[in-house]
């Protein structure tokens with residue numbers, strides 16, 4: 001774990017949906033208790049959307065970022081998400097299923113992508129190996145974004161299936177990430193982790 005920084009926390013502001021910007025009529029709609037009034041995106045996916053814009057340094061919503069036709073090369077790994085309708089419009093993007101769940105092997109050369117969004121993290125069995133493999137295909141300075149399901153009490157433990165706990169960011173630092181930022185929401189329904197290569 002060299003040059004490992006402790007995680008920084010980014011919370012979703014109460015300014016509205018992180019996909020379309022519509023301000024919810026009740027506080028609970030911001031993150032997960034109801035879908036967005038404007039675009040219908042669930043709160044958990046809004047957290048992921050904020051992770052994407054945070055990872056690329058875009059100050060606005062996901063929809064405004066997509067509309068700007070960014071040059072970001074985005075690889076999505078794993079399960080479909082409610083954001084795919086937006087992200088499919090990016091000029092340079094691809095989506096792959098995870099062929100090898102154990103190591104999360106990816107059929108791309110080193111440093112091929114600016115951002116890798118990993119949405120099947122809950123099923124990955126060897127987190128350090130999967131993190132290292134995902135970071136391998138990220139351009140230096142780019143980021144790996146993961147959307148884990150976490151337990152609020154247990155710590156991460158290797159077992160038959162990994163239980164992702166409040167130390168879920170540790171394997172990312174062990175895999176060589178320069179730092180990890182955590183995107184959270186209030187009320188808390190999901191986390192997105194941004195590991196910078």
Ligand SMILES: [Zn+2]
Pocket residue numbers: 017018019020021022036037038039040041
């Ligand atoms: Zn919305």
